[in-house]
Amino acid sequence: MELDDAPPRPNDALVELVRQDLDRFSVAELEARVVALEGEIARTRRKIEHAVNHRASADALFRR
Template sequence: MEPDESLSRLRADAAQKLGSEDVDAYSLDELDARIALCRAEIARCEARKAFATRHRASAEALFRKS
């Protein structure tokens, strides 16, 4: 297995575990905390995606000018 495949599998496993966890026994406070954590993670991913998009656009613009 290639290192990239292993990393992809770990990422997929973590996301799958989070999505398949039984939350029926969680209290309202625990659910609120989990929702806040998920929202924070979504915001972090969106910020990284925005950075990567800007970075790619900058690189493409640089190489087009040459």
């Protein structure tokens, strides 16, 4: 397998997103991007909350 064939790492998309030149986007496109990113932030925060709660539940179960 060549290096270019390797599956992308989770942060590769984030790095690419941060590097994008925003000058080429219209105001409407930038606003849509903000909405999409806010949605992704909310989804990520829900995942973190779930993971923390799951871990706390597991810890409580095994401390008995």
